[in-house]
Amino acid sequence: MEPIRKIAVNTGGGDAPGLNAVIQAVTFAAARLGWEVYGVREGYSGLLDPQNYPDGGLMRLTPERVRNISHLGGTILGTVNKGNPFKVTESLQGGMTVAKDRSDEVVAAFRKHGLDALVAVGGDGSLTIANMLNKKGIRLVGVPKTIDNDLSATALTFGFQTAVDFATECIDRLHSTAESHQRVIVVEVMGRYAGWIALQAGVAGRADAILIPEVPYDIHIIARHLQDVGASGKAYAIVVVAEGAKPSGGDVMVKAREAGRQERLGGIGERIAGELESLTGKDARAVVLGHLLRGGSPVAIDRMLGLTFGAAAVDALRTGKDGIMVALQPPNIAHVPLEDAVKQTKLVPVDGYGVLTAKALNICFGD
Amino acid sequence: MEPIRKIAVNTGGGDAPGLNAVIQAVTFAAARLGWEVYGVREGYSGLLDPQNYPDGGLMRLTPERVRNISHLGGTILGTVNKGNPFKVTESLQGGMTVAKDRSDEVVAAFRKHGLDALVAVGGDGSLTIANMLNKKGIRLVGVPKTIDNDLSATALTFGFQTAVDFATECIDRLHSTAESHQRVIVVEVMGRYAGWIALQAGVAGRADAILIPEVPYDIHIIARHLQDVGASGKAYAIVVVAEGAKPSGGDVMVKAREAGRQERLGGIGERIAGELESLTGKDARAVVLGHLLRGGSPVAIDRMLGLTFGAAAVDALRTGKDGIMVALQPPNIAHVPLEDAVKQTKLVPVDGYGVLTAKALNICFGD
């Protein structure tokens, strides 16, 4: 393999606290090896449409430039949600749009700039794209990003704990309001396929019920549980719902994936609040945390993890790795083939200690 | 006036951070004077329906008991939203309900327990009730409570700054998400008649537009402003909306009061997001903070204010005051006749330095 002298890093898909930590560590680790580092603006847009950016789409990254970014939310490179270079949406005359494969342009621009390798940070979609670009010849190491923490290949992803902590703080705040108004408050959190955020924040936030995609729920069971809780002297209730939670009956995984095609499941919190209000006779309200959970300064563990992934990605390139994703498999950092990296969703084990602890605390899952 | 030996304190209406600080200070200040203090449970319910409570509806409050509550959200006494003893809702056979005047029972129970005076903590509604009970002979000092900070008689009310700070933190978090998704995010906050929370949190949170009840808005002006902002290179926008914001045209105060009759205006954030999406062509989403802003540990200023009001209320009773409300009129604590206390809404002055500062920062009010 040719020696590396110049690499790029980009970030794709939704926002997650810890992205800037990855960028910071990639830059420092590469600089120690004497490599130059460039940040591609907004996924692959900096390579495809350089004219849109004052710096020609590539931001020169030096330790001085990125020294103080690991604690900042967002990403200094920008990230575009649907930036698939294999299917770039273009508008035609008459208002129609077509999807155009511009991946060869990405490869050509990459070569033109003399870039030797790419560190691609992203989720499911971005890593699939990365894999396809790798097959087209771009030397590449992936870094996983999912705020839902639902990737089997890695024990943890950055952004998750920040989301859990803020969701927990929000739930803490809702207790006194729910209590003084003697209400049921339904808190909707992220988690399309897996209920990690709902489970952790629900248990930490002293919820009475937690609905997650892994456990199809029966709304009557939840309503009955809330009435039992009320009978025991607690005049209010908190229900935490993952956006991908599903009522029992039917093939749940199929349903979840269908729902995933929409941009956001939307409204499950409000639907459940409505159902619980009519079933229990109690005033019920929904609070949708979704957008609030992606931002903010990453908590320490997410900074550490982003930094570790960034440093490990550069180290993988240094030792000749290609077409892999770095992953946390404690106490080690592992290398997983990109091919397999995003295949398997990490679901909440219904008999794991998380759910068992929740049940010991008399938290209802609707099953 | 007879010497006081035994007083009660109660909290009414919606939750606000700082209520426990009032209770703590009332208890300490009264104990220093050798008075006994009792907390009435859930507004006046502890007096009307003592059988519902293990302690007979009155919680004995001692310095030891309340020493460590000023930092806690909610109220240890409970608060019932519609607990008007002049209009207690009772269910008849056949599902009908009637409103019954049980105020004489309150007075009788008050006498029976040997209570000499009441410190009544509450908003608009609760203080009106307090005034009526005062006319029926209950010696009484009121403490104002409105998270919206919209009471003319007092420069500040507790809970307000806690709400502003948390709203600001939420807006901070939304920036990176709005940016990475290149979205308009509409943040709905409390403020039915006055836009204090929206103004303060909007300016502190670097909003592009702020809609408040005091300034009727033209949605087209806002949309145009967001497009100008976009043209200047900022690909996202944050709009902060008070729940009582109103489009221009028609008598605004009338409309606001009408709306106030509903429990919550509901949906203005989402309505505006929809309108802005169709006018600007940008993806727009609403985030409703309402329920999140009432809870949580009060920030220092709200603890200080709650404690000050509590101590001042006892001091007012000590010096023979009756039928008044304590209020902050810096650098003094003032006594305002209950009669006048809740008459006047404190609106955001449209030519005050708050709005002027916002305008200097190029924030649009839709006017």
Add this chain to the structure above:
Amino acid sequence: MEPIRKIAVNTGGGDAPGLNAVIQAVTFAAARLGWEVYGVREGYSGLLDPQNYPDGGLMRLTPERVRNISHLGGTILGTVNKGNPFKVTESLQGGMTVAKDRSDEVVAAFRKHGLDALVAVGGDGSLTIANMLNKKGIRLVGVPKTIDNDLSATALTFGFQTAVDFATECIDRLHSTAESHQRVIVVEVMGRYAGWIALQAGVAGRADAILIPEVPYDIHIIARHLQDVGASGKAYAIVVVAEGAKPSGGDVMVKAREAGRQERLGGIGERIAGELESLTGKDARAVVLGHLLRGGSPVAIDRMLGLTFGAAAVDALRTGKDGIMVALQPPNIAHVPLEDAVKQTKLVPVDGYGVLTAKALNICFGD
């Protein structure tokens, strides 16, 4: 007066949350008037030693550049603590140093760059320097900055509330530790001449004693109070001490000013912990918060205040003001002659509602 086309802004003295808000508002407000804005690096160093800075000591400030800085701690311009251009320390051969008056160079550089006016943000020392430069012909408006909130001319200064809130959070955290170890914890906070931070954070943080410069303390009175508290069943105690607190006896203000000549009073927390340990027989420890209170993201009120001062400073220049400082005198922004601006220290009134509330809560001041 000549029309203004180009202004500068600088920040001097210690760090305070809200400085970036001032810079942001100055930039926006000036840009609306068509003025160019430059930030002088590190007090006056950017004018005196331009060769030390890549941008020649002046940072071009545009709305785009400063759009997202009001929420950041510190100052993007830097601030040097002892940057008095009238007494610049220079090293001579042989290790000696001399103080040189380089103020004429400041004026000359100011003219050379075509700057028409300066917004000088700073405390006591920086505003005195500003006044002297104003006398030498630099058109100038000052913005007050003191985290201690001890300036008579203005009702509030930015940074203060952020410091109080974080100090309060720290004290909250110390309760459980103090309790489980049955200790006296002495918390030292800033406040050389005035005890505002100690008073507010001490009351909000449920302290047992608060020592402030305004009330000379008798350590035996405090020790006796802690023993009384202990006898009432509370096995631990929190004492909050302003760094400028003084034992009774002697001329206190003289002593405080003397002490002020040292960079930091240092060790008063530990000294008091030691004395209380020997007097009460209880384990006592000191926690010094000093350095922690200057940093961090400003809370909403401090952002608002910094932004308001910045916008008001530009407005003052626009209307021809010169040699004044902007100040908050609710509900107005006032203009105070620089001459008088820093003359009077705002002390905690010992019979104000703050101290009275504290005393009602059985908090001891050692008097």
Add this chain to the structure above:
Amino acid sequence: MEPIRKIAVNTGGGDAPGLNAVIQAVTFAAARLGWEVYGVREGYSGLLDPQNYPDGGLMRLTPERVRNISHLGGTILGTVNKGNPFKVTESLQGGMTVAKDRSDEVVAAFRKHGLDALVAVGGDGSLTIANMLNKKGIRLVGVPKTIDNDLSATALTFGFQTAVDFATECIDRLHSTAESHQRVIVVEVMGRYAGWIALQAGVAGRADAILIPEVPYDIHIIARHLQDVGASGKAYAIVVVAEGAKPSGGDVMVKAREAGRQERLGGIGERIAGELESLTGKDARAVVLGHLLRGGSPVAIDRMLGLTFGAAAVDALRTGKDGIMVALQPPNIAHVPLEDAVKQTKLVPVDGYGVLTAKALNICFGD
């Protein structure tokens, strides 16, 4: 084994966020099995000296009582630091003290109250005592507690992440102050034998150097590193020091254990600040976070872990376990013989990814 009907839980040693979560989960889990639960006040004091407590030293714990405590710092049971029933300090006439073995009294009181088993929550010392009581016939399951996270038997302990997060927030705040004053700030954190807190908070907090017990440091290497950092344009520095950090030379583990005999190492932060000031010529200050890191509301992960340990301890008793400690060995909860539980300190691996990441970020360990 006899069926269990009545159990006790106690907490010993220093404060750690998450203790109340353990108590909450023990209570709920036991209540589900129909067991009665009692909390022993202040370690074993509630059993030894019942006359000191209004409730006779045992607090009846029901789900209603503990429903809302998992988010609170401290412990509702109290904890006494040196409460070893095998060596109770007693004062003799003349001011002398003797250590008395009162362990038989503990066993007798335990029997007298009809208690069938004990869940003992504590660190090193408390679990050694628990093991000795277990040998005397008290059926017992231990729950590990160390804020330093330095126990080999478990992957994580509660309280640790809360400490890391708050230390990180403090370091974040110190950046702007260190920068504006161009200072070296030395931040001392807990960690007598292991540097986990220093490592995590130091990396997350963007420190320039991190000193941990596992890596003996050479102060000259650190000073040189800070000068290199300064030469690269960063005019300030942050150094994070674990209280157990040691200079190179001599047998480090022996020294650390020696030091451990003192209650607190004390002063290492200040010593290092002094040395760095004289070696680098820069102004250097120490900030000691020690006492601040034990308090506060536990972050989500620590609540979850405390709850999990509490539920698992009850489950272990249910299935007949005795003389063991519950531990996290992901993805399982393991049972470790008490004998072995506290034997091995979990040190930071000097070639693990944490240290490697730090080194990639150009953080100096002084080696």
